Amino acid sequence: MIRLKNISKAFDDLVIFKDFNMDIEKGKIICFLGASGCGKTTLLNIISGTLEYDIGSIEGTSDNVSYIFQDTRLLPWATIEDNITFVLKSNNEIDAKKLAKKYIDIVKLTQFCKYYPKQLSGGMKQRVSIARAFAYKAEMLLMDEPFQGLDYDLKIELINAFLELWEEDNRTVVFVTHDIDEALLLADKIYILEGRPAKIKKELSIDIPKRDRMVKKESLDNYREMITKID
């Protein structure tokens, strides 16, 4: 369990969190939804340890974290394969290449492994970024709007690739999105944040197996309604 206890965080006079508490179950996919500016990214950064909080404590986090950002942050001078082998920090080049290949295959970019990022489309780069995050065996994966700005088909394709990777090791994932459907397709638990200082307005556990959600989209209708009807 990751436990945030009485976390307070302000940027000068702007109080984003005050006595904020949250428990995050490990091995699950957790999503933060909420209006723009409510503090989702700030919370993600606090959990990742990249942003200091003012008061409170966090238990159960790890330094061993990987990220997927909306801007993919691939190394422009390295091939797709090398972008992945670099994070593996392996002494054995052959093993590293083998592992990179496995993840490149899962995100269906095998024929592009010797390409450079600038030769790929936005969605392909995002697939590389997902493969790279999973190739690196972090305990926790944090994602800030990883599928934003992609068209629907590509988003579904990436969500499928993401789930295939996640099913391998069920690592703890915390992600931020504006997109209710993205949250409903992926999350075990959705936290809706609101207000200033931010509070958890609602927590919602989605008890439908993730693979069923794509094929029986209507099974998510009740949850969608619960979220959209929150006033």
Ligand SMILES: Nc1ncnc2c1ncn2[C@@H]1O[C@H](COP(=O)(O)OP(=O)(O)OP(=O)(O)O)[C@@H](O)[C@H]1O
């Ligand atoms: N480094 C910073 N310095 C000053 N203010 C900041 C800083 N980072 C965030 N803020 C402010 O904190 C508030 C919360 O920002 P945050 O990025 O966490 O929101 P968000 O919910 O992720 O928003 P969005 O959905 O638009 O990305 C905003 O008002 C923002 O202006």
